[in-house]
Amino acid sequence: MFDHLQIQDWRERWLVGCADAALAPLAAMNGWRRGPAPKAPPRRVLLLRLERIGDLLMTLDAIRAVRERAPAAEIRLAVGSWNAELARLLPAVDRVETIDAPWLSQEGTRSSPREVAARILGWRRDELDLAVNFEPDVRSNALLAASGARRRIGYDTGGGGGFLTGALRYDRAMHTATNALRLVDRALPAGGGTLGSAGGLALGIPEGAETRAARLLESHDSRRPLVGINPGAGRAIKEWPAPCFAAAAAALAEQDAATIVLLGSASETATAAAVRDALPPHVRLVDLAGDAPLVDLAAVLRRLSVLLTADTGPMHLAAAVGTPVVGIFGPSDPVRYAPLSRRSAVVCADLWCRPCGRMRRPPRRCEHGTPDCLSGIHVDAVVDAARRLLHESRRDH
Structure with missing residues (x-):
């Protein structure tokens, strides 16, 4: 009915x-x-x-x-x-x-x-x-x-x-x-309108936010490439496990000499801390979790070489400011929610039950712990996607 x-x-x-x-x-x-x-x-x-x-x-x-x-x-x-x-x-x-x-x-x-x-x-x-x-x-x-x-x-x-x-x-x-x-x-039937291009969608970031973002990054040893890690998603059922994010960050730090920029809202500092604690001590890290309000975050994202992220607001914000994005999708549907950028990649598990879209009322077997559609995503797949975007960006510049 x-x-x-x-x-x-x-x-x-x-x-x-x-x-x-x-x-x-x-x-x-x-x-x-x-x-x-x-x-x-x-x-x-x-x-x-x-x-x-x-x-x-x-x-x-x-x-x-x-x-x-x-x-x-x-x-x-x-x-x-x-x-x-x-x-x-x-x-x-x-x-x-x-x-x-x-x-x-x-x-x-x-x-x-x-x-x-x-x-x-x-x-x-x-x-x-x-x-x-x-x-x-x-x-x-x-x-x-x-x-x-x-x-x-x-x-x-x-x-x-x-x-x-x-x-x-x-x-x-x-x-x-x-x-x-x-x-x-x-x-309004007349006219056109097109989806976002590789350059991202126009956002007029204020000069003050640009200055604060530069200061946040310059206060650390933040040599390029800058790889952003945004592990929080607002709902635990959409979050790739923290050890997996840490392993991907460590691989990019080793293979591409990347500086890792850890991100998250004030309510996601515990999630970010779990990633930070799982990182090897030699990884060059800039921990900005809880330190960048939304507009400042847009300016920080614009400075990144690539962002690894759950399906969440900062994923779309990075695409809007033209930053390459690797979106890690579990129960949500990338057909409807993928980042709007040609310089993006979506990584998801090949499971019959995804995307179920049941974030508010998860299936009983997924109510506790990480759902199979996220635990089944291999670190190598995320690292490979990030490295492809990094190398494409270097070639374009």
Whole structure:
């Protein structure tokens, strides 16, 4: 039942499906009001991308396409507060607004009902012409409807199609960035928009962040090549074991005389420490775990020769600033989430059960310890991928 919804847990799918059925009259009303797309270009546009760092970064091409197709519009981008600093670097966006959605935020950081209501009232007061939701979720579709925008474009595969005036099915056979461009095509049919190239996607990194990144690296013995190691992934089920990261780092230090730059957020310092403790003492190491805020991290990543990383935000950030990336994938699907760069490699195990995509509710056999799809990735495969990218970069320069 409700198989049109791309929701793995049957209980959640049943609940959202029942809500969708109740919304059917609203969907019909939206159909009566839809009519042809207005000929005049939109003046005020709201883009909703409330999820994590990687989700925002995979939407950069789509945001840029909105600007290309509506050059005179005021474009506002609503993000979680964790992404606000990064969002302000996007030249296509006029205004950044924050909403820490309860279903995406930790206790204590969520926007209060009063804050959400104030944001919605502001949108309604401004009489938005167009709103686009890049998240396939019934709750953010409801938020889009509450904005009062005349046209509301989003995915119906997470539920809430009745809240939209233009609904699209999220295609799991396509990259998330390609799906986002499809939404823009639906909202603003004219124009182009292409996926990220080898040069990465344009991010205007502030000079202060560049200076701080240079200072962090220069304060250590950081001779090139600089090999970044980013072992954390936000969820343990997506993390390659620390001893494997350490073995790959040690091999690159020995074979390519690399300096290892250890990375991680403040909440991932324990994961980074496990890698650090497993490294041989002769490895030249720069430990920046917990020391680089998001924008400074972008500047650090830009200076690396290659990054070895789990499937997580810094993987996409490295691709966005043009750094070669080796993405190590377990249960998540590289077809949808691979780094957007020609100078990248994806390493994953050849198992029948992957990618299962079950990060929130793992299979019982994977609930404790490292899942087979990650423990089955050999160190040599990661090292070989990194060395290929290193040698290609040397040849290009």
